[in-house]
Amino acid sequence: xxxxxxxxxxxxxxxxxxxxxxxxxxxxxxxxxxxxxxxxxxxxxxxxxxxxxxxxxxxxxxxxxxxxxxxxxxxxxxxxxxxxxxxxxxxxxxxxxxxxxxxxxxxxxxxxxxxxxxxxxxxxxxxxxxxxxxxxxxxxxxxxxxxxxxxxxxxxxxxxxxxxxxxxxxxxxxxxxxxxxxxxxxxxxxxxxxxxxxxxxxxxxxxxxxxxxxxxxxxxxxxxxxxxxxxxxxxxxxxxxxxxxxxxxxxxxxxxxxxxxxxxxxxxxxxxxxxxxxxxxxxxxxxxxxxxxxxxxxxxxxxxxxxxxxxxxxxxxxxxxxxxxxxxxxxxxxxxxxxxxxxxxxxxxxxxxxxxxxxxxxxxxxxxxxxxxxxxxxxxxxxxxxxxxxxxxxxxxxxxxxxxxxxxxxxxxxxxxxxxxxxxxxxxxxxxxxxxxxxxxxxxxxxxxxxxxxxxxxxxxxxxxxxxxxxxxxxxxxxxxxxxxxxxxxxxxxxxxxxxxxxxxxxxxxxxxxxxxxxxxxx
Numbered sequence: 001x002x003x004x005x006x007x008x009x010x011x012x013x014x015x016x017x018x019x020x021x022x023x024x025x026x027x028x029x030x031x032x033x034x035x036x037x038x039x040x041x042x043x044x045x046x047x048x049x050x051x052x053x054x055x056x057x058x059x060x061x062x063x064x065x066x067x068x069x070x071x072x073x074x075x076x077x078x079x080x081x082x083x084x085x086x087x088x089x090x091x092x093x094x095x096x097x098x099x100x101x102x103x104x105x106x107x108x109x110x111x112x113x114x115x116x117x118x119x120x121x122x123x124x125x126x127x128x129x130x131x132x133x134x135x136x137x138x139x140x141x142x143x144x145x146x147x148x149x150x151x152x153x154x155x156x157x158x159x160x161x162x163x164x165x166x167x168x169x170x171x172x173x174x175x176x177x178x179x180x181x182x183x184x185x186x187x188x189x190x191x192x193x194x195x196x197x198x199x200x201x202x203x204x205x206x207x208x209x210x211x212x213x214x215x216x217x218x219x220x221x222x223x224x225x226x227x228x229x230x231x232x233x234x235x236x237x238x239x240x241x242x243x244x245x246x247x248x249x250x251x252x253x254x255x256x257x258x259x260x261x262x263x264x265x266x267x268x269x270x271x272x273x274x275x276x277x278x279x280x281x282x283x284x285x286x287x288x289x290x291x292x293x294x295x296x297x298x299x300x301x302x303x304x305x306x307x308x309x310x311x312x313x314x315x316x317x318x319x320x321x322x323x324x325x326x327x328x329x330x331x332x333x334x335x336x337x338x339x340x341x342x343x344x345x346x347x348x349x350x351x352x353x354x355x356x357x358x359x360x361x362x363x364x365x366x367x368x369x370x371x372x373x374x375x376x377x378x379x380x381x382x383x384x385x386x387x388x389x390x391x392x393x394x395x396x397x398x399x400x401x402x403x404x405x406x407x408x409x410x411x412x413x414x415x416x417x418x419x420x421x422x423x424x425x426x427x428x429x430x431x432x433x434x435x436x437x438x439x440x441x442x443x444x445x446x447x448x449x450x451x452x453x454x455x456x457x458x459x460x461x462x463x464x465x466x467x468x469x470x471x472x473x474x475x476x477x478x479x480x481x482x483x484x485x486x487x488x489x490x491x492x493x494x495x496x497x498x499x500x501x502x503x504x505x506x507x508x509x510x511x512x513x514x515x516x517x518x519x520x521x522x523x
Contacts, residue, residue: 047349048083049075052231052282052313053338053358054368062336063365064089072359073342084341088114088230090149105502106408107401107515111166115231115335117151118221118283119173119327121163122238123182124156124210126290134237134290135177137323142174146328149335152400156238157183160217161398211241211267218274223390226281227404227511233314233334234278235327236287240305241267271304272353275311279370285309286330289318313369349375394514395451395460395501404511405431405446405504408484413519420492421519423450423502426484433509434470434477442477444470445507448487452519453499461498464491495523 051073055063068085091114119138123131150166153173164176225232278285287305302318309316315333317326346354355372394402406428413421425448434442446468451460466489472480487504500517 048341048343049356049373050282051340051342051356051358051369052088052284053340054284054313054333054336055338055360056333056366056368058364058366062333064336066338066360066362066365070361071340072361073340074357074359075342075344075346076354077357078345080342080345082340082342084339086339088337088339090114090335101410103411103413103519104408105411105515105517106406107403107513108406108408109166109228109403111150111168113150113230115149115233115337116166116225116228117149117331117334118225118232118234119151119153120156120221120234120236120238121154121177121180121182122156122214122236122290124158125214125241126237126239128182130239130291131182131237134288134323135180138237138327139174139177141324141327142170142177145170146331148331151331153177154221155180155182156214156217159213159398160220162400165400214241215267215270215274219277220390220393222274222277222281222283224394224400224402225283227402230282231334231337231339232281232283233330234283234285235330236285236305237290237323237327238287238305239289239291240287240302271308272311273374275308276353276372276374278308278312279373283312284314284334284368284370285312286314286326286334287316287318288323288326288330289316289320290323311371313371315368344375346375351376390510391449391503391505391512394512395449395463395503397453397456397499397501397516399501399514401516402503402512402514404509405506405513407448407502407504407513407515409502409515409517411500411502411517411519414521416522420490421450421452421521423448423489423491423500423517425487425489425502425504427487427504429480429483429485431511431513432485432506433511435508439471441471441473444468444485446470446485446487447505447507448489449501449503449505450489450491451501451503452491452493453501454496456499460501462491462493464489493519493521495521497521 053071055066057063064087066087068082071082071085073080073082121131121135121138126134148168148170150168151173152166153163153176155161155163163180164173167173221234275285285308287309289302289305302316305318306316308314315330317323317329320326344354351374353372353374356370358367358369360367393399408426410424410426411421412424427446427448432444432446434444437443447465448468449463449465451463453459454461466487468485468487470485497520498518500519501514502517503512503514505512
C-alpha cells in the first residue's frame with residue numbers, strides 16, 4: 001500500500017505508550033548517497049572501516065596504555081587518517097525492560113556490553129569422541145564459575161541451532177551444555193571410511209555438504225550479530241575443514257579404473273567472503289581444535305581454522321588437550337581491545353580485497369586485527385545468502401532474535417474460532433533506512449511477517465506477510481521519528497496452541513528483526 005501523509009498521524013496514535021531506546025547500528029554498516037541513517041542524518045557516499053585491535057605484550061598480557069600516535073594504519077600499503085581511537089574494557093549492563101503488557105513481545109537486546117561471546121559446538125565437522133571431549137572441557141570451565149561477558153551457545157549439526165541466548169549466568173550455560181545430546185553422524189561418505197579405524201590422514205566427518213552447511217551457518221551468524229554494537233568473539237569448538245576437498249588417493253594412482261577423472265572442490269574464495277562478512281560484523285573467530293593432541297594428520301583443516309582466525313583478528317588453538325584453557329584465553333583475549341576507525345582514501349568501490357596492516361611504534365607489542373575487507377559498494381552486501389534466504393532462516397524456531405530492526409508486537413488472540421489472530425507491529429523508525437528521492441519524499445519498503453508453528457519438528461503451519469511502501473513528506477517524516485511505524489497482520493489458525501515467529505525486514509538496508517511469541521486459539 002502507498003502510505004499517504006496521514007501516516008505520521010497514524011504512527012503517533014498507534015501504541016502511543018511504546019517507546020524505543022535510541023538504536024545502535026553496527027558501526028560497519030554503510031549508507032548510500034542520499035540515504036538517511038537511524039539518527040536522521042544524511043550521509044555521503046562513503047564507508048567507515050572499523051578495526052577491533054587486541055594488543056598484547058611478549059607474555060600475552062593485554063596492553064592498555066597505547067596512544068593514537070603510536071599506531072599507523074595502512075591500506076594496500078598507503079597510510080590512512082585515523083578517525084577514531086579508544087580502549088574498550090570489560091563492561092556489561094543489563095537493560096531493565098519495563099514489564100510488558102500481556103501478549104506484547106519485543107526484540108530489544110537485553111544486554112549492553114563492550115564485547116559478547118558466542119560458543120559454537122561444531123558436531124558437523126567433528127568426530128563424536130572429539131566433540132564429547134570438547135563438551136566436557138567446556139562444562140569443566142563453566143563449573144569453575146568464571147566471570148564472563150554475555151555469552152550465547154549454538155550447536156552446528158544438520159543445521160545451526162541456538163541452545164541459549166546471551167547470559168552471564170555460567171550455571172545456566174553449564175546446565176544447557178550438560179543436557180545437550182548431539183544427533184551424531186547422519187551420513188558416512190563411503191565404505192572405506194567405515195573400515196579405516198587406523199587412518200592417520202583426513203577426517204571422515206568432512207563432506208562437501210557439511211562444508212557448505214558450515215559456511216552458510218557462519219554467514220548466518222555474521223548477519224545476525226551485525227546489529228550488536230562492539231566486538232563479538234566467536235569461540236568455535238571444531239576439528240575444522242580443509243579449503244579443498246581432493247579425490248581419494250586411488251584416483252591419483254590410477255587404481256580407480258580407466259577414464260577416472262580427479263575432481264576437487266575449492267572453498268578458498270567462499271571462506272574469504274565469509275571471513276569478510278564476519279569482520280564487517282566485528283566478529284573475531286577463535287577456533288579451538290576439539291581433537292586436542294591427535295595421531296591424525298589434519299593439517300589442511302587446521303590451516304583453515306588458522307586462516308579464519310588471522311583474517312578476523314582472533315586466535316587459533318590446536319595441538320593441546322587443555323581445551324578449557326583455550327576457551328578461557330579466548331574469552332579473556334577478546335574482552336580488552338582498542339577500537340580504531342578510518343575512512344578509506346580510495347573511494348573506488350570495485351569489490352576487490354583491500355589489505356589492512358597496522359604498524360606500531362613500540363617494541364614487544366603484538367597486534368591482532370582484521371586483515372582486510374572487500375570494497376563493496378556502500379549500502380550493498382556481500383552475503384552468500386539471499387535476503388529471502390537470510391530472513392527465512394531468521395524466522396526458524398531455533399534461530400535467535402534478530403535486532404537489526406527493532407519493534408514491539410502485540411499478539412491479539414481471537415475471541416472465537418471464527419476470527420483471526422491479529423498481530424500489531426510497532427516498528428522503531430530509527431532502525432529503518434528511509435531514502436530521499438527526486439519527488440522530495442522519504443521512501444521506505446518494509447515487510448512484516450507472522451509464522452505459526454504447531455510443533456518444533458515441522459515447518460510453519462502458516463505464514464503471512466504485509467508490505468509497507470512508504471512515501472512521506474519531510475515534515476511527516478520528522479513526526480514519525482518521534483513515534484512508531486505501524487504494521488498489521490492477521491493469520492487464520494485452527495484451535496490449538498502455537499509458537500509464533502514475528503519478523504520485520506527493511507528491503508533498503510536488508511536489516512531485519514525477529515522475536516518469538518506464542519498464542520492459543522480457543523475451540
